[in-house]
Amino acid sequence: MLKLIIFAVAAFVLYKLLTGDKRKKEQDKERDIKKKAAKGELVKDPVCGTYVSLDSDIRVRQGDTVHRFCSYECRDRFLKQIGHKPPAEQVEEGASDSESDA
Numbered sequence: 001m002l003k004l005i006i007f008a009v010a011a012f013v014l015y016k017l018l019t020g021d022k023r024k025k026e027q028d029k030e031r032d033i034k035k036k037a038a039k040g041e042l043v044k045d046p047v048c049g050t051y052v053s054l055d056s057d058i059r060v061r062q063g064d065t066v067h068r069f070c071s072y073e074c075r076d077r078f079l080k081q082i083g084h085k086p087p088a089e090q091v092e093e094g095a096s097d098s099e100s101d102a
Contacts, residue, residue: 060078
């Protein structure tokens with residue numbers, strides 16, 4: 001019986017050590033993201049809220065404002081929200097128009 005109690009306590013301590021380490025890593029990552037956002041190195045994706053580097057290649061210029069996105073899906077959703085067609089839809093429609101003219 002004593003061995004079972006010792007094993008249970010050891011398993012509980014090991015569990016707490018592992019989950020505490022994971023929680024600390026997540027907190028450190030969140031703190032790092034907040035620091036970079038405060039410095040202006042990261043900006044928030046206007047669709048999903050993910051922080052994106054200023055070097056992101058997925059971006060849309062709207063007047064003087066440049067919006068950066070984490071993915072093409074977010075960019076396409078943003079374009080639909082503001083009333084523009086995503087580039088893929090423009091190409092597909094252009095291809096179908098030229099086929100109908102022939």
